[in-house]
Amino acid sequence: MTTEKIDTLVVGAGQAGVAMSEHLTRNGISHIVLEKDRIAERWRTGRWDSLVANGPAWHDRFPGLDYDDADPESFPSKDRVARYFEQYAAKFEAPIRCGVEVRKAERNVGHPGFTVETSQGTIECENIVAATGAFQIPVMPDLVTAREGLTQMHSIDYRNPGALPEGAVLVVGAGSSGVQIAEELVRAGRRVYLSVGPHDRPPRVYRGRDYCWWLGVLGLWDIPAPRPGTEHVTIAVSGAYGGHTVDFRDLARQGITLVGRTTDCDQGVLTFSGDLAANIAQGDANYLSVLDAADAWAERNGVDLPEEPEARVFGPDPDCVTHPLRSLNLAEAGITTIVWATGYRRDYSWLKVDAFDEDGAPRHQRGVSTEPGVYFLGLPWQSRRGSTFIWGVWHDARHVADQIAIQRSYRDYVGPARSMRQTA
Numbered sequence: 001m002t003t004e005k006i007d008t009l010v011v012g013a014g015q016a017g018v019a020m021s022e023h024l025t026r027n028g029i030s031h032i033v034l035e036k037d038r039i040a041e042r043w044r045t046g047r048w049d050s051l052v053a054n055g056p057a058w059h060d061r062f063p064g065l066d067y068d069d070a071d072p073e074s075f076p077s078k079d080r081v082a083r084y085f086e087q088y089a090a091k092f093e094a095p096i097r098c099g100v101e102v103r104k105a106e107r108n109v110g111h112p113g114f115t116v117e118t119s120q121g122t123i124e125c126e127n128i129v130a131a132t133g134a135f136q137i138p139v140m141p142d143l144v145t146a147r148e149g150l151t152q153m154h155s156i157d158y159r160n161p162g163a164l165p166e167g168a169v170l171v172v173g174a175g176s177s178g179v180q181i182a183e184e185l186v187r188a189g190r191r192v193y194l195s196v197g198p199h200d201r202p203p204r205v206y207r208g209r210d211y212c213w214w215l216g217v218l219g220l221w222d223i224p225a226p227r228p229g230t231e232h233v234t235i236a237v238s239g240a241y242g243g244h245t246v247d248f249r250d251l252a253r254q255g256i257t258l259v260g261r262t263t264d265c266d267q268g269v270l271t272f273s274g275d276l277a278a279n280i281a282q283g284d285a286n287y288l289s290v291l292d293a294a295d296a297w298a299e300r301n302g303v304d305l306p307e308e309p310e311a312r313v314f315g316p317d318p319d320c321v322t323h324p325l326r327s328l329n330l331a332e333a334g335i336t337t338i339v340w341a342t343g344y345r346r347d348y349s350w351l352k353v354d355a356f357d358e359d360g361a362p363r364h365q366r367g368v369s370t371e372p373g374v375y376f377l378g379l380p381w382q383s384r385r386g387s388t389f390i391w392g393v394w395h396d397a398r399h400v401a402d403q404i405a406i407q408r409s410y411r412d413y414v415g416p417a418r419s420m421r422q423t424a
Helices: 015-026 041-045 078-091 176-187 211-217 248-253 276-301 390-412
Strands: 003-011 031-035 096-098 102-107 114-118 121-130 151-154 168-172 192-195 257-259 262-266 269-272 327-329 335-340 374-376
Touching: 003 015, 003 102, 003 114, 015 031, 015 078, 015 096, 015 390, 041 078, 121 390, 168 176, 176 192, 176 248, 211 276, 248 257, 248 276, 257 276, 374 390
Parallel strands: 003 031, 003 121, 031 096, 121 374, 151 335, 168 192, 168 335, 192 257
Antiparallel strands: 102 114, 114 121, 262 269, 269 327
């Protein structure tokens, strides 16, 4: 089998890979994008059936294409988002090859570039862009031992209430996935327990403007680094049911039993931390801080937006918060399913280069790796807060493509031979 040669190889055809291809095309850099499944596959099969984007259509898009069939203030479905990226790739004829898995990439010895082994042959390239992001492997704590009558799954495998066994459900994780799955289950008539850890919970809409808009005018999308201690804060936000602010008191009023962080399980009895009230208070403080910043901005800029004092009024804490459960017998509670909405970890095992620290995290500056010729895209805080969001990854891709173009200009430069004596 012959070896194909290309300037730049992009691995992954999700939002990062599509954005990368556009900017490489703009710079005239020959490239291909390899995707083991389909374009935007994680949006198709790595989400539950009813999922919608967490940002409105006017925001969760690339600059070069609007959603042509959606209200700008609506929240597109997961399938519509996937179709959007297909449309965007077709717009500039992105050289994407689907159904091709990258198995190993390593630096050449004795000549420049890399050799990449794929499911359809070998490729040699000058540059590699790992556009797979940092969320490849679902994380499920090894906390609850397998037992008859109990189904455990990660949120990536949850599809809808009807696909779960009959019985109560424990959802572990208070980020966007956990709260949306828990709410869907309780609306379907399930008995639901929700394990709530530390989190931020922004307002969905305040003074007539979506949270995404407020982050923009407040300059918070573009902050270059998180505050110390907030690198991995969970965000509870939802575009479901037309979009609404996540308030755990409201979830409790719908029938969800809130509990603290799940810390242990012994012979089918779960133990919860006593931090539930503190976690709720932390989320409230974050919520109010956004309102304070928004009010200050509106006053400072003389912007006439309708005031919303009622947004600062919280209902009473439910009994499950004031008298929290510290333990729960799974069988006695009738829990037949645990959904672990506990995030993901990175996996760059295919990339055999010296570009990672001792914990396996990429060493890079705005996506430019410490290993020459290797680039990353879609990383949390790659250049700013918005780096893992649709619009943010597009801007990061532009920077990475420009850096590849700059290096190519040096590599391709051919000038007159000069000696040290001539330059002295």
